[in-house]
Amino acid sequence: MSAVILLVGAIILLVLAYIFYGGWLAKQWGLQPDKDTPAHTMYDGVDYAPAKAPVLLGHHFASIAGAGPINGPIQAAIFGWVPVTLWILIGGIFMGAPHDFGSLLASLRHKGKSIGDIIEVNVGLTAKRLFLLFSWLTLVLIVAAFANIVADTFVATPQAATASLLFIPLAVAFGFSVYRRNASLGLSTVLGVAVLVLCIWIGYIAPLSLPKTTWIIILAVYIVVASVMPVWILLQPRDYLNSFLLYGMMIGGVIGILLYNPRIQLQAFTSFKVGTQYLFPMLFITIACGAISGFHSLVASGTTAKQLDREGDAKVIGYGSMLIESALAIIATITAAYLTGDKFTELMKFGPTNVFADGLGTFMTSFGVNQVVGKTFAALAVSAFAMTTLDTATRLGRFAFQEFFENISESGEIVVSSNPVAKFFSDRYVASIITVVLSVVLAFTSWKVIWPIFGAANQLLAAVALLAVAAWLANARRNNTMLIIPMIFMFIVTLTALALLIQSNIASGNYILVVFAVLLFILAILLILQTYGVLTGKNRKEGVAR
Numbered sequence: 001m002s003a004v005i006l007l008v009g010a011i012i013l014l015v016l017a018y019i020f021y022g023g024w025l026a027k028q029w030g031l032q033p034d035k036d037t038p039a040h041t042m043y044d045g046v047d048y049a050p051a052k053a054p055v056l057l058g059h060h061f062a063s064i065a066g067a068g069p070i071n072g073p074i075q076a077a078i079f080g081w082v083p084v085t086l087w088i089l090i091g092g093i094f095m096g097a098p099h100d101f102g103s104l105l106a107s108l109r110h111k112g113k114s115i116g117d118i119i120e121v122n123v124g125l126t127a128k129r130l131f132l133l134f135s136w137l138t139l140v141l142i143v144a145a146f147a148n149i150v151a152d153t154f155v156a157t158p159q160a161a162t163a164s165l166l167f168i169p170l171a172v173a174f175g176f177s178v179y180r181r182n183a184s185l186g187l188s189t190v191l192g193v194a195v196l197v198l199c200i201w202i203g204y205i206a207p208l209s210l211p212k213t214t215w216i217i218i219l220a221v222y223i224v225v226a227s228v229m230p231v232w233i234l235l236q237p238r239d240y241l242n243s244f245l246l247y248g249m250m251i252g253g254v255i256g257i258l259l260y261n262p263r264i265q266l267q268a269f270t271s272f273k274v275g276t277q278y279l280f281p282m283l284f285i286t287i288a289c290g291a292i293s294g295f296h297s298l299v300a301s302g303t304t305a306k307q308l309d310r311e312g313d314a315k316v317i318g319y320g321s322m323l324i325e326s327a328l329a330i331i332a333t334i335t336a337a338y339l340t341g342d343k344f345t346e347l348m349k350f351g352p353t354n355v356f357a358d359g360l361g362t363f364m365t366s367f368g369v370n371q372v373v374g375k376t377f378a379a380l381a382v383s384a385f386a387m388t389t390l391d392t393a394t395r396l397g398r399f400a401f402q403e404f405f406e407n408i409s410e411s412g413e414i415v416v417s418s419n420p421v422a423k424f425f426s427d428r429y430v431a432s433i434i435t436v437v438l439s440v441v442l443a444f445t446s447w448k449v450i451w452p453i454f455g456a457a458n459q460l461l462a463a464v465a466l467l468a469v470a471a472w473l474a475n476a477r478r479n480n481t482m483l484i485i486p487m488i489f490m491f492i493v494t495l496t497a498l499a500l501l502i503q504s505n506i507a508s509g510n511y512i513l514v515v516f517a518v519l520l521f522i523l524a525i526l527l528i529l530q531t532y533g534v535l536t537g538k539n540r541k542e543g544v545a546r
Contacts, residue, residue: 003262003334006081007254010089010330014323017093022319025098028479029105033312038112038305046230048112050309052185053316058243059236059307061321063299064100065246066389067149067353067382068289069329072455074352076286077336077344079279080269084333087283091291092326095486099462101318102469102483103297107305108314109476114301115468116403119531122471127530131464132404134523135298137516138457139397140435142295143223144442145450146390151215151443153353153383154208160380161215163203164387168222170195171238179232192241200380213444219390220440226391227398227432231303235391242384246328249360249381252374253331256363262338276504281497284490285455290329292490294461295393296322297468302396335359353382394436401431442512453505453513456497457520463490464524467531474535484535491528495521 039050051059076084103115110118116135120128154161174192177183210218226234272279289295300318308314335356336344347355361375405422424430442450466487473480498521505514 001264003257003264003338006085006264006337007257007330007334010085011254011327013089014093014327017097018320018323021093022097022101022315025101025319025482026315028482029102029473030478031105031311031314033310035108035311037108037308037311039307039309042111042306045232047303048306049179049230049232049236051232051236051307052309053313055185055236055240056304056307056309056313057317057321058240060239060299060304060317061324062239062243062246062385062388063303063392064289064293064296064321064389065325065328065385066146066289067386068293068295068389069325070332070356070382071149071352072287073290073329073333074336074348074355076283077266077333078270078274078277079283081264081266081333081337082268083279083283084287085330087287088290088326088329088333091284091287092322092329094482095462095490096292096296096326097319097322098482099292099294099466099469099486100296100300100322101315102473103465104300104305104308104314104318106469106472107301108308108311109472112301112306114399114403115297115465116400118301118472119468122468122475123531127527129404130523130527130530131468132400134464134520134527135294135461136397136400136404136435137519137523138294138454138461139298139393139400140439140442141450141454141457141516142393143390143397143436143439144445145454146386146393147216147219147223147439147443148445148450149351149353150219150383150386150390151212152351153379153386154210154215155212156350156354157376157379157383158207158209159200159203159376160383161203161210162206162208163199163380164384165208166199166202167196167238167242167384168234170199171234171241174241175233175237178237189241189244192237193244196241196244200377203380204376216440216443219387220436223391223394224432224436227394227436228428231307231395235303235395236307239388239392242388245381245384249378250324250328250331252364252369252377253360256360256366256374257331257334259366260363262334262363264334264337265340266337266344278500281493281500282452284493285452285459285497287329288455288458288462290326290332292459292462292486294458294463294465295389297462297465298396298400299392302399303392331360332356335363353379356382394432394439397435397439398428398431401435402426402428445510449510449513452497453501453517456494456501456517459490460494460498460520460524463487463494464527466490467527467535470535471531480535491524495524 357378360378364374470480
């Protein structure tokens, strides 16, 4: 079968889903295009700062994309291209995109607060603290996994390392120009992208080769700094400019596939059990970001809701970004599916990113791009977005850690406990350093060991976020039935996966990950028990934001 049919069919389905299902959700949930957003009503210039829709779309998409929609589908290709494709499309349209859109809208209705604070308002303080502990542990795993992936990529492709480091001062200059000197966004974007290309060229002529351990330490220092800096000076502009790399990579991939017309060599379906892995539940936790990802709810409610200029932008940024990510996951699937078994095995020795980059480099030869140049460009784009996931995840980890020691007053204001210990841990510098130190300790383990537990934790976080948004909608007397089935399915999948991972990590002696898995399992069960009364109508709260 031609991969062109798969790609074009998937894109058509995703576009139709955005128009019709996304539009229906906006009506059901009461989207108000002209309603004031927290970025304006709670502006502080650090975390709350309005961003123009294209900038915020770039930041949000770059933050949620990372390496997830690339690594997941390629690893899951062992089960065949049909299960992978079905999960990406069904999961993305009916689970992932509503999850992201709902998380963003719920946060907007709660003054841009995180999912944890939304749970406190709609369920209670105990549920909030359970969720914050759960999400913080998940974010530690995310930072550990992606620090490992980025360090591996920098070792394998030193050109990407140089370019990625040069992107940082470029982002600072862009943010300062647009937000403090009121420079034209259009002109600044053109100049920024031009300098971005220059950074890539410098990377080619001056590659920076360092050991993996050194890169992990450098990345740790960077993400601590990025976590505490004002969002407009680094996080937002860096993600915005990097988004053009991803857009360029995706456009190059789509055009390359259309012209190259690769044939799918991978079996449609291989087996329910491959090696030690079972299709259920492993398919659904291996492919996270391309279908549904709990990390997205933290981005939507942690940084994006605090920067949304107009509520009318919530659909394209919340629902639309997830569908673009599903399209990227389909492209990643094709880069694995067109290979023969021996070639796939050979490329996988250097990880899924190598499979993806090699495939895109090959497809781009159809319109005159050198294969090596195309492959290096794809690897650079993936590493750049893995870094955006790193700095965003660290900032979100800082938020979760701080919020654990905060309460919401009856007037809706955030109150920090007068306890000296609580004051100490709610400091943004302390919260960032603790989050990063624990992540770095885990990062020295292979990402292949971390990824399954990260996938299970991330997908379990998605189930919990669906639970939180469903609770808000129930209290607000709005339709939440479209979230209940995805929520139940994700709980069944992830709790089963965690049980299997606990067993396998005990057998292999990875006791730190066993502790993580057990804690996540227990916290999820406690959260379900805490929220059950709200969802069933037995313990609903009045006066929540509608």
